[in-house]
Amino acid sequence: AQSVTQPDIHITVSEGASLELRCNYSYGATPYLFWYVQSPGQGLQLLLKYFSGDTLVQGIKGFEAEFKRSQSSFNLRKPSVHWSDAAEYFCAVGGQGAQKLVFGQGTRLTINP
Amino acid sequence: EPEVTQTPSHQVTQMGQEVILRCVPISNHLYFYWYRQILGQKVEFLVSFYNNEISEKSEIFDDQFSVERPDGSNFTLKIRSTKLEDSAMYFCASSVDGASGNTIYFGEGSWLTVV
Numbered sequence: 001a002q003s004v005t006q007p008d009i010h011i012t013v014s015e016g017a018s019l020e021l022r023c024n025y026s027y028g029a030t031p032y033l034f035w036y037v038q039s040p041g042q043g044l045q046l047l048l049k050y051f052s053g054d055t056l057v058q059g060i061k062g063f064e065a066e067f068k069r070s071q072s073s074f075n076l077r078k079p080s081v082h083w084s085d086a087a088e089y090f091c092a093v094g095g096q097g098a099q100k101l102v103f104g105q106g107t108r109l110t111i112n113p
Numbered sequence: 114e115p116e117v118t119q120t121p122s123h124q125v126t127q128m129g130q131e132v133i134l135r136c137v138p139i140s141n142h143l144y145f146y147w148y149r150q151i152l153g154q155k156v157e158f159l160v161s162f163y164n165n166e167i168s169e170k171s172e173i174f175d176d177q178f179s180v181e182r183p184d185g186s187n188f189t190l191k192i193r194s195t196k197l198e199d200s201a202m203y204f205c206a207s208s209v210d211g212a213s214g215n216t217i218y219f220g221e222g223s224w225l226t227v228v
Contacts (some may be wrong), residue, residue, distance in 0.1 A: 029118060036219070043157070043221035082123040090156060099144055099169060100158040101141070 002027045002093050006104035014112045015083055021076040021107050023065075023091030032094040033074040034101065035065055037085045045088075050074065061085070086111045115139045119205050119222035125226045126195055134190045134223045136205030145188045146206040146217060147180065149173070156204065162188065163211060195227045 003026040015017055025031055034053040035046040048059025053066040065076045074091060088108050092101040118137045126132050139147050149157040160170040164178050177193045188207075192199055202222040208215045 034216075041221075043119075044219035046216055046218070049216060079165060086129075092156075098126075099145070099161045099163075099208070100171075101148075103156040104159070105155050 001032075002095055002102040004093050004102055005088075006091055006092050006102035006107050008107045010108045010110065012110040013081055015095065016080050019076075019078045019109070020082045021083070022028045022107070023076065023104060024072050025074060025091070025093045027093055027095055029095060032064075033065075033067060034092040034094070035063070035074075036057065036090045036092060036103075037061075037087045038090065038106075043068065044090065045073050047076070068072050075095060081109075081111055083111045083113065085109060115207055115218075117207055117218050119220040119223050122221065122224055123224040123226070125164070125228060126228055127195050128197060132192045132199075134192075134203050134205070134221060136188045136190075137186050138205070138207030139218055140180075140186055142209055142218070143200070144168075144208045144211045145180075145182070146208075147190045148204040148206060148219070149201040149221075150204065151201045152213035156168055158213075159190075159203075161211070162187060168211065195225075197227050200227045201227060208211075 004023045013099050034049045035047040048057045050057045050067045078110045088106045090106045091104040114170045120135045145162045150156045163169045179191045181189050204219050204222045206217045206219045208217045
């Protein structure tokens with residue numbers, strides 16, 4: 001069965017600092033991987049996704065993520081965070097032909113001024 | 114940019130009452146979904162819907178839940194007799210089709226509080 005683990009429930013970084021949010025997945029075949037962001041009072045917005053090709057994926061708002069099959073990871077990174085990046089971040093996995101996504105627990109990001 | 118819209122944004126209901134949550138998926142999308150997120154827990158898949166029928170559902174989606182596309186634009190989730198544990202954020206979503214890796218677009222959610 002598919003599963004996603006986001007080991008960090010809450011992360012605090014200073015504005016301008018770099019960010020890495022961890023995501024590990026479990027899936028028996030080639031996964032389709034997604035990062036969504038949920039700002040307070042908002043829905044889930046897609047940041048980026050991986051389903052084939054280059055393992056380094058660029059997304060919106062300056063985010064990127066790297067798929068590492070050997071580590072079953074899909075960590076999200078940003079070189080310099082902005083106060084507006086404060087939100088909840090969800091990693092999700094979808095499988096071959098599957099219409100549903102399996103989400104991780106989410107990581108809440110707080111930005112210190 | 115086209116978006117999925119949901120109403121109401123927040124509803125409070127008494128235990129045992131019926132609730133209908135409404136959604137307008139993106140207009141050219143063919144697959145529709147409901148997910149829910151109980152406070153502090155993961156976002157969970159409930160059901161997917163295509164061509165006027167359920168294509169996949171989770172164990173959570175039991176007989177008290179139903180979905181319907183009553184007209185060409187709306188997609189609804191009905192909870193027949195609400196329980197306290199149904200309190201959650203319910204997300205509607207849609208995608209162009211059900212192909213692997215297709216982006217699923219989510220609405221802003223409907224908060225349901227059962228008292």
